[in-house]
Amino acid sequence: MGETKPAWPYVELSGFDAGFSEEERTIQQGVHRFAAQVMRPLGRELDRMPSENAYAPNSPFWDFHRELQKLGIGPGIEAGVEARAAARLESLVVAELGWGDVGLAVSAGAGEMPIRAAFASGQKELIDMCAGKLGCWAATQPDRGSDGLLLYSQERFPGSKGNVGNLYAKFIGEEIVINGQSSAWVSNGTVAQVALLDIAADYGDGFHDEEGNTFGCNVIVPLDIRGVSRGKPLEKIGKRPLPQGEIYFDNVRVPRRFAVATRDDYPSKHAMAWAHAGTAMSHIATGLARAAYELALSYVNQRVQGGALLADLQLTQYRVGAMGARVEAIKVMARHVAEYTKISPQPHPYFTASGKAYCNSEMFTVVNEALQLFGGVGLTAAYPIEKLLRDARSMQIEDGENHLLFMHYGFLMTRLNRFEAWGQS
Structure with missing residues (x-):
């Protein structure tokens, strides 16, 4: 009898996976083609460009976002999908984007943060404000980076209060007044058209509760209004296709209804x-x-x-x-x-x-x-x-x-x- 050789194992694009539905496989293969044909070439081109040119209006950075919109993998792709299946679909899509170029992948994800928050709020005004626009998530500041991750008072140094930082909101009547600056690490910060701010807030009785925890808010802010300005994009060791830089707020006023999380539901x-x-x-x-x-x-x-x-x-x-x-x-x-x-x-x-x-x-x-x-x-x-x-x-x-x-x-x-x-x- 002839020698029988064991068969090679079954693998998918993502390695040792099995049991994908035809829809999952089709989506994965489509995103993979996009990552190979669009993201990799553009990512390598942007990586070699100085930041002052890399994100200009006619740069390859915007070619990526135009092509990404055509791909149709935005926030609505998981609508109506059971939670476990949605988690796997998310993993297939985002991993392929990471395979293509991690800087552009983060730009795509950060770009969706405001409209995701708008959809969650159910407010048509905010959804329309964010639709078709590149977003950013401003959640860190020069003197309040990792502090923003603290969820429990026991994690702070004994006797200390939560760090307010130098970008904060004050709720005054039906307005929110925003002052300060974000950190330079806000992804899409120098080019975004709309921002989701995740910052400390004063609702009229200070920034802290009785345990010293910081009150906060999430506010969607269009970045073409009076009082908003930008820093220059960073020159970085890696993820150079991702524009990152400061956003400055000088008495920026928006309606209170632009807040999607306030004192009670912010945590x-x-x-x-x-x-x-x-x-x-x-x-x-x-x-x-x-x-x-x-x-x-x-x-x-x-x-x-x-x-x-x-x-x-x-x-x-x-x-x-x-x-x-x-x-x-x-x-x-x-x-x-x-x-x-x-x-x-x-x-x-x-x-x-x-x-x-x-x-x-x-x-x-x-x-x-x-x-x-x-x-x-x-x-x-x-x-x-x-x-x-x-x-x-x-x-x-x-x-x-x-x-x-x-x-x-x-x-x-x-x-x-x-x-x-x-x-x-």
């Missing part, structure tokens, strides 16, 4: 906004890890060293195997976080934050090892892996520095054990 909506952002960053890390892994696989199957392909050397196979396991683990963690956040009766942004930190830290290990397999040529601009390493490094800090996010998750778990008896034997 829950603030938490869910961070959870949504952290989930998206986990999916984007999934795509970047896979992109670097695929580049490394192709290279080791072409590069001859010592008379043999690198891919035929056992050490290379070990390294590629360890990388591949991480790629799959990152994907699974990101999907788990997305599913839990969508279907849990009580999700929590600190768990989502742990997913972001895990996926991004493991992703960096994969990208760094991928470049190492390229050797010296990986350090040159002739190969795209060096750009991916710079992008990956930026993501270790963006949307919450990883150590800080693990710290929040650790705080949550110690309190669950102490006060809810979770994990007590």
